[in-house]
Amino acid sequence: MRRHLGLLALLTGLLAGATIPARADAPTGGINQCLVLAICVELSQSGSGGSPGGGQGNNGSSGGGGEPVCSWKGIQKPCWDPDLGWFDNSSDSGQGCYFKALDPSDPALQGQPSQPGKTPYLQSCWDANGNPTYSTISWLAQAPNAGTPAPTPGTVAQMAIGKLQFIRPVIHTAPTGKSLVTVPVFLWYDHGTADAPDPETIGPQSQTVNLNGISVTATATLTKVAWDMGYQANGKEAEADCNGPGVPYADGMENNPPAGACYWRFGSISPANGAPPTGAPAPSAAPSPGGGYWPVATETWTVTTVDNNNPNGPAPWDPLTLEVASLPVQLQVNQLQVLN
Numbered sequence: 001m002r003r004h005l006g007l008l009a010l011l012t013g014l015l016a017g018a019t020i021p022a023r024a025d026a027p028t029g030g031i032n033q034c035l036v037l038a039i040c041v042e043l044s045q046s047g048s049g050g051s052p053g054g055g056q057g058n059n060g061s062s063g064g065g066g067e068p069v070c071s072w073k074g075i076q077k078p079c080w081d082p083d084l085g086w087f088d089n090s091s092d093s094g095q096g097c098y099f100k101a102l103d104p105s106d107p108a109l110q111g112q113p114s115q116p117g118k119t120p121y122l123q124s125c126w127d128a129n130g131n132p133t134y135s136t137i138s139w140l141a142q143a144p145n146a147g148t149p150a151p152t153p154g155t156v157a158q159m160a161i162g163k164l165q166f167i168r169p170v171i172h173t174a175p176t177g178k179s180l181v182t183v184p185v186f187l188w189y190d191h192g193t194a195d196a197p198d199p200e201t202i203g204p205q206s207q208t209v210n211l212n213g214i215s216v217t218a219t220a221t222l223t224k225v226a227w228d229m230g231y232q233a234n235g236k237e238a239e240a241d242c243n244g245p246g247v248p249y250a251d252g253m254e255n256n257p258p259a260g261a262c263y264w265r266f267g268s269i270s271p272a273n274g275a276p277p278t279g280a281p282a283p284s285a286a287p288s289p290g291g292g293y294w295p296v297a298t299e300t301w302t303v304t305t306v307d308n309n310n311p312n313g314p315a316p317w318d319p320l321t322l323e324v325a326s327l328p329v330q331l332q333v334n335q336l337q338v339l340n
Contacts, residue, residue, distance in 0.1 A: 071089060072089035072096040075126075075128070075130045077089075077096065077098075080151060082162060084100055084122070085098050085099050085121070085122065086098065095126070095127065095133065096128075097126070098122075098123070099122070099144045100121060100122045101119055102119075102122055106120075108137060109137070118141050119143070120137055121137065121138050121139075121140055121144075151212055153214055153216055153307045156210075156211050156214045157218060157317035159209040159216075160209040160218035161207075161305065161317065161320070163209065163218070164205060164207050164218060165200055166200050166220070166301070167200040168324060168325070168326060169201060169297045169299060171188070171295065171326045171329050172190075172329075173186065173331055174186045177331065178332045179331060180333065180335070180336045181267065181268060181269060181335050181336065182265050182267070184254050184257075185266065185331065186257075186263045187227055187242075187262045187263060187295065187297070188245060188248050188262060189246065189326060191245040201299075203221050204219055204220060205220050206218065206219040214307075214309065216305055216307055216308065217305065218304070219303070220302070220322075221304075222299055222301055224299070225243055225244050225300070226239055227242060227264070227296075228297075228298065229293060229295050230274070230293035230294040230295050230331075231271075233267075238264075242260075242261070242262035242263075244262065245297075246260070246262035247260050247262070266333040269333050270293045270334075274292045274293055274294065274330075275294070276294045277296060280296045280325050280326075280327070283328050284327055287330055288330060291332065292330045292331050293330075293331050293332075294328040294330055294331070296325055296326055296328045297325070298326070299323065299324045300321065300323055301322045301323075301324065302319055302322075303322060304319050
């Protein structure tokens, strides 16, 4: 019994000592550079409320997927592109251009003086052979080619989805960098505070786009967080049973972990040749000698859309499931040496 109590005291001292950061607001390891992520949505994906751009307009014919196509100088372009805007096929010049109205806060307008009575447009042009020629910002008093087919809720939904942004999780461990077999390792990633959660890392977050009388809101909800510990156990990946961002470590937390805390006990020492997983983003820092485990946190988000003009009707776009993975963090796990 004395031997067991001595070992418990040693472990308690180890946990309360320098191996675990004493303050949660100043973690010393596991920090990687933030990366803001955006969503790209293919035009060919149709929503339950109908294909994007469905129907036929004055200057466009319907493409194979119900998408309006505009003809100009013998070439065909989609009348609408969620990144480029509307295609103007009314020009008789040697250029056919897309025009997309810019928000006044768009970074592309920095340093440009405003022009009263005019709207800034991103103008992207092609020649008669279908080759891109130039892109510029044009200030126009009226929208070009007002006769283009009107947008559908599906096309506006694409714009709303495209405005959602996510920050790659920046994960931390305590102890930092090195730990011992059976010692609890606490895991968390930066996600704001309980009073001010960060919508880009924990959600929910929403974006609304209004275009030509159509209003669509896209909402992203965090539905799962998987903590992969970087090794296999019983033929499958070892994954911490904590579906959330975790709780930043505070001194003594191991004695009474709060609700939402995420921690893991490694049952064996880490491999000397342990390397970052090939299926995850590369770590921002070079690995330390001695190998180790490489935990990764992966967020799963569900994105839904609502037609604000018909909120009880079908969704303008099918729900999307997105995964955002953290950069891996190196953690070396060693065996506790007890001296007689």
